[in-house]
Structures are given as structure tokens and as C-alpha cells.
Amino acid sequence: MVTLGKLSLGLFEYLDVASVKDYCPNGLQVEGKKEIGKVITGVSACMELFTAARDMNADAIVVHHGILWDTGEKTIRGSMKERVKFLLDNDISLLAYHLPLDRHPEVGNNVQIAHTLGLEQLKPFGEYNGKSIGRSGQMPEAMSIERFMDNVRSTINSAARCHAFGPAELNHVAICSGGCQTLFHQAIKDGADLFITGEDSEWIYHLAREEKVHYVAAGHHASERFGPIALGEWIAENMDVEVDFVDIPNPL
Incomplete structure (x- = not known):
């Protein structure tokens, strides 16, 4: 007790x-x-x-x-x-x-997703009110988007969607669970090959296509x-x- x-x-x-x-x-x-x-x-x-x-x-x-x-x-x-x-x-x-549970360095949604996906060299990512709430990292070796999405769908959400407009093989991944669509801009500026969050929005499709960065919507609930x-x-x-x-x- x-x-x-x-x-x-x-x-x-x-x-x-x-x-x-x-x-x-x-x-x-x-x-x-x-x-x-x-x-x-x-x-x-x-x-x-x-x-x-x-x-x-x-x-x-x-x-x-x-x-x-x-x-x-x-x-x-x-x-x-x-x-x-x-x-x-x-x-x-x-x-x-x-937000305290999104950004926590041990039990947070984002660091836990990063570990689940096998990312290394983790860094804080995605500022909100002056504090980072997400995580970014590197794949241990370059991975095809097809293989990466197989991993996402087997560990996070079988219905996860991907706007696959980025490089054929990816290294740098940025993560912010839930409804963090607007942080896609920060992921692009940081040079990420792929950004993963929970939700999708209409404007994402063309931005991902024009910036040549993968965008993954893994589900708000599923990612948290x-x-x-x-x-x-x-x-x-x-x-x-x-x-x-x-x-x-x-x-x-």
C-alpha cells in the first residue's frame, strides 16, 4: 500500500x-x-x-x-x-x-517509441513553450522505408499510414507522439529523413512530397x-x- x-x-x-x-x-x-x-x-x-x-x-x-x-x-x-x-x-x-509523460527521458512516450524502433544516439526534439517534448535519433544502419513501416505496423499500429516521399533508405528519424503535426516543420529543418507522430492533416501530404521527407501517422492513441x-x-x-x-x- x-x-x-x-x-x-x-x-x-x-x-x-x-x-x-x-x-x-x-x-x-x-x-x-x-x-x-x-x-x-x-x-x-x-x-x-x-x-x-x-x-x-x-x-x-x-x-x-x-x-x-x-x-x-x-x-x-x-x-x-x-x-x-x-x-x-x-x-x-x-x-x-x-506533456511531462511525452517528454520524460526514461518512461516518456517518445523515448519509448525510439527504443522500440531501435533508434540510437537519441536527442531531444520538438520544442513546445521552450521545452523539447519529442526525440530524434539514428537507425543503427540505413533501412528501407518498407522495412521501417513493417516495424512500425508490427510494434505500434497495424493501421499506421505513411506518406512515403523521402529517401529510399533512411537514417535520421524524428518522433513526437500524439497530435504533433506542426512539428513536421522542425523535423524538416533538422534534416530528418522521416517524421513519426500520431495524427495526419490535409496539408501534410504536399509538404512531405515537396520536401522529400517521409511522414508517418501511427495513430494518436496507439503512439501514446x-x-x-x-x-x-x-x-x-x-x-x-x-x-x-x-x-x-x-x-x-
Whole structure:
């Protein structure tokens, strides 16, 4: 068992929450019971995840996408009411870590993707509010785009899409999970052969074609499973709690 306060403080310090300006509150969003014996991690807060947590007798949920956002709903009604009520009725805490979990050098979404794809010589990439949130690196040896995409589709998302306009063999890869389409410009300036993120946009196609840089949209949800999984492993190793990752499918 661990107290909610110790869990919250431990994650605040480990993820260096104070170091980056975000557009949501990072940390505790809904307070449940004080003693935590089981934690569920997931990508996005939703009723399906909350129900799974209750059915698995979890005391706390740790996610990448919480329920509170600077531009989100400011009143407790509709689905927000149902979500908050469910958590309070079941005494389950909700903690969320957005950009701190994207950019973390050990358990972050982007560094974990880089390791999964076998990249070496990793460097910070992709600035947001003066802080790097992504990662870039080199392939250990030049790889064809076909082989690279086979790897992406087998490890990240079988439905990943690629605008394959870059070199036949690639070395330099830039990564920023989720909805980081605008960082494609930085990847181009940095000389990347390929940029991988979660989402796609209409304007990407012609830019990739004209700049001769590959663009991979691996899915917002799919590209952001890595951080919650790795963070859950860290929690299990460093806190006296049981942890399970629950993947609620999302095709986007």
C-alpha cells in the first residue's frame, strides 16, 4: 500500500511536472481514497477505463489524457458529471500526466517509441513553450522505408499510414507522439529523413512530397500507449502497489 499523497508527490517529482508549461493540470484531478493498493494505467480517461478500474478493484487510475483541459468543459454536466460521479461514488482517484509523460527521458512516450524502433544516439526534439517534448535519433544502419513501416505496423499500429516521399533508405528519424503535426516543420529543418507522430492533416501530404521527407501517422492513441505502460512499470517497482495497464481501443 501507498498513500495517495506519496503516489502523487512521487510522480510529480519523477516526471518533473514543474519543468514544462502545459494546457491542462498535471497530477491529481479527482481525489479518491487515501490508501492505494492497486493502480490502473491507461491512455485516456473515459467511462470504459473507469469501469474496468472498478471491476479490477483499483484504487487509482493514472492516464496520459485526463478529464480537465484549459480549453475544455468548465461545468460539471453531461458526460463530465457522469465521469466525476462514477469516480467519487467508487472512491477512485484520477491522476493525469500529459506533456511531462511525452517528454520524460526514461518512461516518456517518445523515448519509448525510439527504443522500440531501435533508434540510437537519441536527442531531444520538438520544442513546445521552450521545452523539447519529442526525440530524434539514428537507425543503427540505413533501412528501407518498407522495412521501417513493417516495424512500425508490427510494434505500434497495424493501421499506421505513411506518406512515403523521402529517401529510399533512411537514417535520421524524428518522433513526437500524439497530435504533433506542426512539428513536421522542425523535423524538416533538422534534416530528418522521416517524421513519426500520431495524427495526419490535409496539408501534410504536399509538404512531405515537396520536401522529400517521409511522414508517418501511427495513430494518436496507439503512439501514446508506450508512456503509460512504462510509467506503470516504474510505479510497480518504486511504490508498494500492484499495477496493470488497461488498453481501451481507440482507432484514432
